[in-house]
Amino acid sequence: MISTLDRYLLRRLISSFAVVFLGVVGLAATLDLLANADEAVEGAEKLGGLGVYLIARLPLIALELAPIAGLLSALVTLLALARSGELAAAGALGAGQGRSIRALLPAAIGFGLAMYFIAELAAPPAAATLRAMGLEPFARLARPTEVIWLREDQDIARINKASADDNTLIGVRIFRRDADGRLTEEVRAARAERAGSNGWTFHDVTVLPADGGPSRRMNVLAWPRPLGPGSFGLLAAHPSELPMQMVRDLGDHPGASAKPPFFYELWVQRKYAAPVGAALMLLLAVPFAGRMTRGRSMGWPLAAGLLVGFAYFVFESLAMAAAETGAISPLAGAWGPPMTLALATATMMAFQEKPG
Numbered sequence: 001m002i003s004t005l006d007r008y009l010l011r012r013l014i015s016s017f018a019v020v021f022l023g024v025v026g027l028a029a030t031l032d033l034l035a036n037a038d039e040a041v042e043g044a045e046k047l048g049g050l051g052v053y054l055i056a057r058l059p060l061i062a063l064e065l066a067p068i069a070g071l072l073s074a075l076v077t078l079l080a081l082a083r084s085g086e087l088a089a090a091g092a093l094g095a096g097q098g099r100s101i102r103a104l105l106p107a108a109i110g111f112g113l114a115m116y117f118i119a120e121l122a123a124p125p126a127a128a129t130l131r132a133m134g135l136e137p138f139a140r141l142a143r144p145t146e147v148i149w150l151r152e153d154q155d156i157a158r159i160n161k162a163s164a165d166d167n168t169l170i171g172v173r174i175f176r177r178d179a180d181g182r183l184t185e186e187v188r189a190a191r192a193e194r195a196g197s198n199g200w201t202f203h204d205v206t207v208l209p210a211d212g213g214p215s216r217r218m219n220v221l222a223w224p225r226p227l228g229p230g231s232f233g234l235l236a237a238h239p240s241e242l243p244m245q246m247v248r249d250l251g252d253h254p255g256a257s258a259k260p261p262f263f264y265e266l267w268v269q270r271k272y273a274a275p276v277g278a279a280l281m282l283l284l285a286v287p288f289a290g291r292m293t294r295g296r297s298m299g300w301p302l303a304a305g306l307l308v309g310f311a312y313f314v315f316e317s318l319a320m321a322a323a324e325t326g327a328i329s330p331l332a333g334a335w336g337p338p339m340t341l342a343l344a345t346a347t348m349m350a351f352q353e354k355p356g
Contacts, residue, residue, distance in 0.1 A: 006103040012081070013107055013282075017073035021062075024069045028061050029054060036135070056129040059122035063115065068309060070111055071281040074104070075305045078289030079298045100286045101349075112279035119271065120243050127241035147171075148235045149259075152225060154179065167194040172202065174223075183210040189221065199224045239267035247271070262330050266323045269334035277316065277338035280345065281309060287348035312341050 033054065078100070148159040160171030169192040176184045189202035202221040209215070239247045251264030288305040316337040323333020 005099070006106075009077075009081075009100065009103040010107055013074060013077045013104065016077045017070060017107075020073040020076070021066065021069040024065050024072075025058070025061055028065055029057060032057055032061065052129065053133065056126040056133075059118055059126045060130075063118055063123060066111075066115060067278040067281045068306075068313075070278060071284060071305065071309045074282045074285035075288060075302050076298075078285045079301055082289045083298055100289070101283055104282055104286070108279040108282045111282060112275035115278045116271070116275040119240075119274070124241060124243050124246075127237060131237070150235055154181070155225075168192070169200075185209045187221070192223070195222070239264060239270075244268060244271045260326070262326060263324055266320070266330035266333050269330050270320070273334040273338050277312070277341060280338055280341045281312075284308065284341065284345050287345060308344075312337060315340065 033050075148157075148162060150157050150159075154177040156175040156177070158171075158173040158175075159169050162169050170190070172187075172189040172192045174187040174189075176187065178184050186208040187202070188206045188208070190204035192200045192202050195201045200223040202223055203219065205218045205221040207216040207218075235250075239250075242250075247264050247267050250259075251261050251268065285305060288301045319328070319333045319336050322328045323330055328336075
């Protein structure tokens with residue numbers, strides 16, 4: 001049952017988060033629009049206006065900034081209550097840090113679920129809209145869509161751009177390899193058109209043998225083999241832009257992408273771990289508020305809490321980078337940071353609790 005104290009803490013936290021979140025996201029959206037104004041205006045003309053760009057950017061900005069906004073709002077709320085003596089009064093009545101955790105737990109769970117559903121339901125169509133504008137969804141500065149890499153048996157293909165209907169490819173390079181993985185030749189085509197259900201027709205083709213022999217040029221080359229999955233846009237997108245099921249599908253069909261299966265397993269785990277880490281950021285404020293005494297300045301505890309939060313983001317990025325290269329397992333890369341954050345929060349609380 002939610003007590004009066006729980007409702008009071010939740011109400012203070014939610015009101016603080018609304019102010020901080022709207023302010024941070026609004027400022028970030030404004031700066032993003034100023035930084036990418038030329039590209040945004042040019043791309044938005046294709047899809048109906050600048051408002052389309054702003055609407056598409058908002059879910060992605062929210063995913064990036066909501067965790068730090070949650071930490072900041074929790075720190076401000078609890079430190080203000082500690083400074084006014086309200087937490088000390090509650091503690092004198094037996095409501096310690098564990099009670100604060102219990103009070104904030106519904107907000108943390110709701111926050112994590114909101115992050116999960118934004119990533120699953122809002123971010124993928126928003127990212128697809130930005131890519132249709134020719135912009136890179138998660139880049140700080142807009143840039144052309146990344147090239148597509150894929151593997152078909154022993155061959156590796158590089159495609160500069162695919163049409164929206166997946167029937168035309170621009171700038172195709174096929175690196176042909178033998179059974180031992182050694183390069184035998186490179187096939188370059190300025191353009192490829194889909195021919196039937198499986199084959200392609202390459203135009204303006206150059207074939208470069210790996211042994212240094214003379215190159216061969218031809219206007220048209222029939223390529224009777226498929227290239228990649230049904231949607232090249234799926235391969236052009238980063239796993240962070242895709243729903244979980246699509247990421248699972250790519251991991252289950254390793255021949256469709258140049259990325260190894262563990263890369264997609266990492267991002268499947270990341271889809272679960274990221275909301276957990278965001279929820280834990282709210283609870284991180286509790287031990288810092290426990291160090292506050294009445295009338296003391298909020299500056300140092302607030303700075304220390306934010307410093308720990310930023311250190312967590314750095315650790316999270318390093319763990320993901322290590323897991324993407326295969327240096328550590330996908331489970332360790334995705335779940336190591338939130339589990340470390342939970343352990344650090346519990347340790348700080350344990351050292352502050354005074355025996356009765």
